[in-house]
Amino acid sequence: MSSGGGKGGGGGKKKEVKKETKLGMAYKKDENFGEWYSEVVVNSEMIEYYDISGCYILRPWAMEIWELLKEFFDAEIKKLKLKPYYFPLFVTENVLQKEKDHIEGFAPEVAWVTKSGKSELEAPIAIRPTSETVMYPYFSKWIRSHRDLPLRCNQWCNVVRWEFSNPTPFIRSREFLWQEGHTAFATKEEADKEVLQILELYRRIYEEFLAVPVSKGRKSEMEKFAGGLYTTSVEAFIPNTGRGIQGATSHCLGQNFAKMFDITFENEKGAREMVWQNSWAYTTRSIGVMVMTHGDDKGLVLPPRVAPIQVIVIPVPYKDSDTTAIKGACESTVYTLNESGFRADLDTRENYSPGWKYSHWEMKGVPLRIEIGPRDLANQQVRVVRRDNGAKVDIPVANLVEEVKVLLDEIQANLLKTAKEKRDACIEVIHTWDEFTTALNNKRLILAPWCDEEEVEKDVKARTKGDLGAAKTLCTPFDQPELPEGTLCFASGKPAKKWSFWGRSY
Numbered sequence: 001m002s003s004g005g006g007k008g009g010g011g012g013k014k015k016e017v018k019k020e021t022k023l024g025m026a027y028k029k030d031e032n033f034g035e036w037y038s039e040v041v042v043n044s045e046m047i048e049y050y051d052i053s054g055c056y057i058l059r060p061w062a063m064e065i066w067e068l069l070k071e072f073f074d075a076e077i078k079k080l081k082l083k084p085y086y087f088p089l090f091v092t093e094n095v096l097q098k099e100k101d102h103i104e105g106f107a108p109e110v111a112w113v114t115k116s117g118k119s120e121l122e123a124p125i126a127i128r129p130t131s132e133t134v135m136y137p138y139f140s141k142w143i144r145s146h147r148d149l150p151l152r153c154n155q156w157c158n159v160v161r162w163e164f165s166n167p168t169p170f171i172r173s174r175e176f177l178w179q180e181g182h183t184a185f186a187t188k189e190e191a192d193k194e195v196l197q198i199l200e201l202y203r204r205i206y207e208e209f210l211a212v213p214v215s216k217g218r219k220s221e222m223e224k225f226a227g228g229l230y231t232t233s234v235e236a237f238i239p240n241t242g243r244g245i246q247g248a249t250s251h252c253l254g255q256n257f258a259k260m261f262d263i264t265f266e267n268e269k270g271a272r273e274m275v276w277q278n279s280w281a282y283t284t285r286s287i288g289v290m291v292m293t294h295g296d297d298k299g300l301v302l303p304p305r306v307a308p309i310q311v312i313v314i315p316v317p318y319k320d321s322d323t324t325a326i327k328g329a330c331e332s333t334v335y336t337l338n339e340s341g342f343r344a345d346l347d348t349r350e351n352y353s354p355g356w357k358y359s360h361w362e363m364k365g366v367p368l369r370i371e372i373g374p375r376d377l378a379n380q381q382v383r384v385v386r387r388d389n390g391a392k393v394d395i396p397v398a399n400l401v402e403e404v405k406v407l408l409d410e411i412q413a414n415l416l417k418t419a420k421e422k423r424d425a426c427i428e429v430i431h432t433w434d435e436f437t438t439a440l441n442n443k444r445l446i447l448a449p450w451c452d453e454e455e456v457e458k459d460v461k462a463r464t465k466g467d468l469g470a471a472k473t474l475c476t477p478f479d480q481p482e483l484p485e486g487t488l489c490f491a492s493g494k495p496a497k498k499w500s501f502w503g504r505s506y
Contacts, residue, residue, distance in 0.1 A: 023043075023356065023359040023360060023363060024359070025039055025040070025043070025297055025298065025299060025363075026039060027039055028297050029240060029295065029296060029297055030240065033240045033241055034168075036295075036297075037168070037169075037291065037292060037295075038168075038169070040291060040295050040299055040300055041062075041169045041170070041288075041291060043299060043363050044061060044299050044300040044363050044364045044365060045059050045060075045061045045364065046058070046059055046061045046062040046169075046287070046291075046300070047059065047062060047169045047170075049169075052174070053167060053174075054162075054163055054167035054172075054173050054174035054175075055173065055174055055175055056169050056170075056173055058177070058284070060308070061308060061364060062170075062284070062287055064308035065287055065290075065302075065306045065307075065308065066177065066284060066287065068209070068305070068306050068308075069205055069209060069210075069286065069306065070156065070179070072204075072205070072209065073179065073201060073205060073282075074156075074179075076201050077154055077181065077198075077201070080152070080194070080197065081150075081152055082152045082153065082154045082181060082183075083152060083153055083154070084153075084154060084155065084156075085135075085153040085154070085155050086155050086157065087128075087131055087134045087135055087138075087155060087157075088134065089127055089128055089157075089158075090113070090125045090126065090127060090128070091125070091126045091127075091128055091133055091134045092123065092125060092126070093123055093124060093125075093126060095133050095134075095137060096110070096126050096133050098133060098260045098261065099132070099133065099227045099256065099257060099260045100227075101226050101227040101256075102132065102133070102226045102227030102257075103133075103226075104226060105225075105226020105227065106129045106130065106161070106226065108162075109129055109161035109162050109163060110126050110127070110129055110161075110162070111126070111127045111160050111161075111162045111174075112124040112125065112126055112127070113125045113126075113127065127160045128159050128160070129159055129160065129161045130159060130180065130279075130281075131155070131157075131159075131180055131182065132182070132227070132253075132257060132279060135153070135182050136182075136257050136260075136261040136263060136277075137261055139151060139182075139184055139261065139263045139275075139277075140261050140262050140263045140264075143184060143263055143264070143265050143275060144265060144266065145265055145266045146186055146265050146266065146267050146268055148265060149184060149185060149186045149265060149275065150183060150184060150185045150186070150190065151183065151184040151275075152181070152183040152184075153181070153182050153183070154179055154180070154181040154182075155179065155180055156177070156178075156179045157177070157178070157179075157180070158175055158176065158177050158178075159175070159176065159178060159180075160174060160175050161174065161176075162174055168288070168506075169288065170284055170285055170287050170288025170289075170291070171245070171285055171288040171289075171292075171506055172506065173284075176283050176284050176285065177283065177284045178281045178282060178283035178284070179281060179282065180279060180280070180281040181198065181278070181279065181280045181281070182277070182278070182279050183277065183278045183279075184258075184263060184275040184276070184277050185275060185276045185277070185278075186265065186267070186273070186275065186276070187276060188252075188254075188276045190276070191252050191276040191277065191278050192252060194278055195232055195250045195251070195252050195278055195280070196232070196250075198250045198278075198280045199216055199232050199233075199234065199248075199250040199280075200216075202214075202234045202247065202248035202250065202280075202282055203216055203234050205248070205282065205286060206234055206236065206247050206248075206286065206289070207416060208305070209303065209305045209306050210286060210287075210289065210290040210293075210303060210306060211290070211293075211294065211303040211305075211412060211415035211416040211419060212236050212247070212289055212290055212293045212416075212419060213236070213416065213419055213420040213423050213424075214234035214235060214236050214247050215234065215235045215474075215475060215477045215479070215501060216232065216233075216234055216475075216477065216478050216479075217232065217233065217235065217474075217475030217476050217477040217478055217501065218230060218231065218232050218233075218475060218476050218478070219231040219232070219233055219249075219473070219475055219476075220452075220454070220457055220473040220476070220500070221454050222454050222457050222458070222472075222473070223472065223473055224251070225249065225251040225253075225279070227253070227256055227257065228251040228252065228253045228254065228256070228279075229251075229252045229253060229254030229255075229256065230251070230252050230254075231249055231250075231251045231252075232249070232250045232251075232252075232475075233246050233247065233248065233249045233250070233475055234246075234247040234248050235247060235474045235475050235501065236289050236293070236423075237423050237426060237445045237503070238289075238292050238293070238506075239422045239423060239425070239426050239443070240292070241443065242426070242440075242442070242443020242444065242445075242503065242504060243443075243503065243504045243505050243506050244445060244474040244501065244503045244504070244505040244506070245285075245289055245505060245506040246474075246505070246506075247282070247285075247286060247289060248280075248281065248282035248283075248286070249280065249281060249282075250278070250280040251278060251279050251280060252276075252277075252278055253276075253277040253278060253279055254276065254277070255274045255275070255276060255277070257277055258274040258275045258276070258277060259274065263275045263277070290302075290303070290306070293419050294365075294388075294415055294419065295365075298359075298362045298363065299362055299363035299364065299365060300363065300364055300365030301365045301387055301388055301415070302364075302365035302366065302367060302387070303367070303411070303412050303415050303416075304367045304368075304408040304409075304411055304412050305412055307343065307365065307366060307367050308343065309343050309344065309345045309361075309364075309366050310342050310343045310344065310366070310367055310368060310408060311334075311337055311342055311343070311344040311345075311366070311367070311368045311369075311370060311404060311408075312344070312345055312346075312347060312361045312366045312368070312369050312370070313330045313333050313334050313344060313345070313346045313347070313369075313370045313372065314330075314346075314347050314354055314357050314358065314361075314369060314370070314371050314372075315327055315330045315346075315348070315354075315372055315373075316354045316371050316372060316373035316376075317373065317374070318373060318374055321373070321374040321377075322374070322377075325377055326372055326373065326374065326377055327348070329372050329376075329377055329382075329397075330346050330348075330372050331346060333346075333370060333372065333382060333397075333400065334346045336400060336401065337400070337401070337404060340401045340405075342404060342405075342408070347360075347361070354371070358385075362387060365387060366387060367386070367387050367388070367408060367411050368384055368385070368386060368387065368404065368407060368408065368411070369384070369385045369387070370382045370383065370384055370385075371383040371385065376394070379394075380396060380397050380398070381394045381395060381396050381397060382394070382395055382397060382400065383395075384403070384404070384407065386407065386411060387411070388411050388414055388415055388418075389414070393407075423445070426443065426444050426445045427444070427445045427446075427447060428442075428444040428445070428446055428447070429447045429448075429481075430446055430447070430448050430490055431448070431449065431487075431488075431490055432490055433490060433491060435490070436448060436471075436490050436491070436502070437464070440464065440471055440502075440503065440504070444503070445474075445501060445503050446471075446501065446502040446503055447477075447481070447499055447500070447501055447502075448490040448491075448499070448500060448502055449483060449487045449488065449489055449490060449496030449498075449499055450473070450476075450489050450490065450491070450496055450497065450498060450499070450500045450502075451489035451491075451492050451494040451495065451496055451497055452476075452497040452498055452500075453492065453494070456489065456491050456492045456494075457472065457473055459491065459492075460472070460491050460502070468504055469504050469505075470504070471502055471503060471504055472502065472503075472504075472505060473500050473501065473502055474500075474501040474502060474503055474505060475500070475501055476498050476499070476500045476501070477499065477500075477501060480498065480499055481499055483496060483497075483498065483499060
């Protein structure tokens with residue numbers, strides 16, 4: 001942190017503090033969302049822009065959130081007997097191109113290494129955009145008998161997809177961090193079961209940790225993973241931009257890759273069979289979705305379960321007050337909270353005023369701020385301020401731990417509740433093309449009856465092309481409303497088979 005102006009006064013010199021700060025946000029979330037988002041991720045010290053477009057430095061404030069998510073997810077998949085692996089970053093051209101649909105889906109985004117020093121490589125080597133083709137030749141080698149199944153591996157790593165469309169920190173970047181799970185089973189039933197187990201973990205990451213409401217559903221044939229059998233996903237929605245955003249995917253690959261890579265096993269009767277495979281992943285994009293969902297005009301708003309610091313303690317000394325006693329009370333507050341399992345810290349920097357510190361930690365989204373001044377000291381209390389709604393309350397020191405726990409739980413629940421209300425207010429059920437285009441222009445998350453035909457989806461994309469991007473299916477939610485007999489597809493007029501979410505997306 002660079003040092004600011006001289007020591008700020010704690011008292012009523014509001015104007016001077018303002019001059020010294022320059023901490024405020026230049027953009028408002030409702031007025032210029034894109035600029036607001038870029039400003040939040042930089043000012044909150046999550047991201048630093050890098051000199052290669054589409055690549056970003058993830059600073060501790062982002063990485064610590066990623067580590068908290070990783071800690072939860074890793075423990076859960078280990079309960080499912082997943083094993084950790086690390087596969088190489090590079091893949092040869094002939095292996096990458098083995099599964100035709102798969103590589104066609106990724107071809108435009110693959111980055112290639114063509115030189116070593118000044119000499120051209122004999123054959124170019126690809127950098128993994130995903131690891132199916134990296135791993136599966138070895139699955140074929142390791143799986144011989146039904147006793148070798150299931151094979152379940154996961155790796156935490158980086159992947160590269162050389163995107164050219166609007167790079168956005170966390171949301172669309174050329175290199176990102178993720179986990180990718182790859183599993184092989186003897187039967188389709190086992191594979192189907194795991195797809196949904198993992199999808200439920202992804203829902204929990206978004207709803208229970210990031211406090212972002214998501215819809216579970218199945219992707220259309222056009223939107224499914226290239227080369228897979230079917231794709232399920234959790235879909236979030238950003239009301240400010242009226243765009244859906246894919247939160248994470250869990251794919252059943254069927255036996256397609258097993259065919260291409262000859263992954264077979266001898267069953268209990270001695271006959272050879274192909275395995276059934278899944279792959280599934282979530283990425284650092286999840287952090288960006290959280291920023292977009294909860295952030296406000298003061299900066300980041302972090303749900304307590306993923307906040308690197310849940311409680312920041314700030315001493316508020318007045319001119320003649322006993323600063324040593326105040327500092328001691330602050331230190332003992334932080335100690336008590338940390339001992340009780342909270343992530344608490346103390347801001348003792350003397351070259352900043354309390355007002356500057358309030359703004360700084362609000363910008364960084366810390367869920368609770370505790371202020372301790374002479375009056376608090378005298379009354380054996382602390383003042384607690386919530387980041388989500390600004391509510392202030394005085395808590396007796398004796399009840400500190402219990403009250404802080406209640407407040408953090410309330411903030412976590414309130415963030416999800418508020419985000420869900422905002423998202424639900426954007427859902428519009430439509431039946432006709434005219435209603436669809438109106439809802440689309442009103443930035444809605446559209447639930448529409450659909451005939452489930454690929455040509456119709458292509459047609460919708462073509463008819464809605466424009467500056468804001470075309471509309472597409474986001475997912476067919478598992479939670480299906482009743483579809484009365486005779487309901488027609490909004491786009492083709494043919495009999496509808498299901499309700500699907502449609503909209504523009506990231």
